[in-house]
Amino acid sequence: xxxxxxxxxxxxxxxxxxxxxxxxxxxxxxxxxxxxxxxxxxxxxxxxxxxxxxxxxxxxxxxxxxxxxxxxxxxxxxxxxxxxxxxxxxxxxxxxxxxxxxxxxxxxxxxxxxxxxxxxxxxxxxxxxxxxxxxxxxxxxxxxxxxxxxxxxxxxxxxxxxxxxxxxxxxxxxxxxxxxxxxxxxxxxxxxxxxxxxxxxxxxxxxxxxxxxxxxxxxxxxxxxxxxxxxxxxxxxxxxxxxxxxxxxxxxxxxxxxxxxxxxxxxx
Numbered sequence: 001x002x003x004x005x006x007x008x009x010x011x012x013x014x015x016x017x018x019x020x021x022x023x024x025x026x027x028x029x030x031x032x033x034x035x036x037x038x039x040x041x042x043x044x045x046x047x048x049x050x051x052x053x054x055x056x057x058x059x060x061x062x063x064x065x066x067x068x069x070x071x072x073x074x075x076x077x078x079x080x081x082x083x084x085x086x087x088x089x090x091x092x093x094x095x096x097x098x099x100x101x102x103x104x105x106x107x108x109x110x111x112x113x114x115x116x117x118x119x120x121x122x123x124x125x126x127x128x129x130x131x132x133x134x135x136x137x138x139x140x141x142x143x144x145x146x147x148x149x150x151x152x153x154x155x156x157x158x159x160x161x162x163x164x165x166x167x168x169x170x171x172x173x174x175x176x177x178x179x180x181x182x183x184x185x186x187x188x189x190x191x192x193x194x195x196x197x198x199x200x201x202x203x204x205x206x207x208x209x210x211x212x213x214x215x216x217x218x219x220x221x222x223x224x225x226x227x228x229x230x231x232x233x234x235x236x237x238x239x240x241x242x243x244x245x246x247x248x249x250x251x252x253x254x255x256x257x258x259x260x261x262x263x264x265x266x267x268x
Contacts, residue, residue: 002117005093007168009072012115015219016075020053022214027111028055029202030139030261037137037196037265038106040065045105047129049097050112052076054083060108061087068104070097095121102131102268109138111261113183118174123190130268136192137265139200143178148204148248148257152215152222155241164228167221183264192266204257208245211255212238 001009012019034056040046042064048056051069057080060067069080072093080089092098094116107126116122126136141149176186184197215226216234226237248255 002171002174003168004117004170007166008115008117010166011221011224012073012076014075015217015223016053016073016079018214018217018219019076020079022210022217022219024053024055025206026204026259027052029204029259030110030200030263031056031059033200033263034108034110034137034139035060035063037263038108038135040106040108045103047097047099047104047107048080049094049107049109049126050076050115051080051089052110054080056108056110057084057087057089065106068099070099094118095125097125097129099129101128102134103129104134105131106135106137108136111139111141113138113140117170119170119176120174120186120189123186123192127190127192127266127268132268134268135265136187136268137263138183139261139263140178140183142199142260142262146201146258146260148255148259151244151248151255151257152212152226152237152241155244156222156225156237158240158244159233159236161225161228161233161237163225167224178262180262180264183262187264187266190266192268195264195266197262197264199260200263201258201260204259205250205254206257207253208242208249208255211257212241 044065046065048069051071057069069089070092107130113119180197184195187195215223218227250256
C-alpha cells in the first residue's frame with residue numbers, strides 16, 4: 001500500500017456509523033446517475049465497490065439487480081449488511097479485490113477512487129472483474145470543488161488549523177486531474193472503451209448543526225483536520241463555521257451547499 005492508502009485506513013477506522021449519519025446523505029445524490037451509467041437493471045450482476053453505508057446496494061436491489069458488495073473498512077461492511085440483509089458483503093481493498101475475472105456485468109464505485117493511492121491500478125482491477133462488454137462507472141469529487149465543498153475547510157483554515165503530518169496525499173505520479181477529461185483519460189489508460197465523462201452538480205440541503213456533525217466526529221480527512229487539535233480546535237473551527245454558514249443559509253434555515261462530482265463510465 002502507498003502512504004496514502006495507510007492514511008485512509010487510519011482516517012476511516014471506526015467511523016462507519018458516524019459516516020452513515022452524516023456524509024452518506026451527501027454521497028447518495030449521485031447514486032441514480034451512477035447506476036444509469038452502469039446500465040443496471042433487472043438481473044444485472046453488480047458489484048458495489050466501497051459500499052459504505054449501503055446506499056448504492058439498496059438502490060441497485062430496487063432495480064432488480066443481483067448485488068455483491070465490498071469495502072475495506074469492516075464497519076462499512078456491517079453497515080451495508082444491516083441496510084441490505086442477505087446481500088453477500090466482503091472485506092476487500094483496491095487494487096486487489098477477491099473476485100474472479102469477468103465475474104460481473106457491471107461494477108460501480110461511488111466516490112471510492114478519492115480514497116485509493118493508485119487510482120489507475122484500481123480501475124484496471126475494476127475492469128478485470130467486469131465481463132467483456134460490461135460497464136464500469138465511478139464518481140469522484142471534482143477539483144477544484146464547488147463552494148459548498150469548501151465550507152468546512154474554510155472554517156478550519158480561519159481557525160488556524162493545519163493538516164496533520166500523518167494525513168498523506170496521493171503521490172504525484174499516481175494522481176490525475178479530477179475533471180471529466182481527467183477521469184475519462186484514466187479510464188482509457190485502464191483499457192476501458194466507449195468512455196464518457198461528465199459533471200454532476202447539485203445543492204445539498206442540510207441543517208447547519210447536522211452538516212457540522214460529521215467533521216466534528218472526525219469523519220473523512222476534513223474531520224481529522226477539524227479534530228486535529230482536540231476540543232479547543234473543534235470549538236474554534238465551529239465559531240468560524242457559524243459565521244461562514246450565513247453565505248449558504250436559505251429562507252427555511254437550511255444550508256444550500258453547491259457540490260460537483262465527476263462521473264465516468266466505460267466498457268470492459
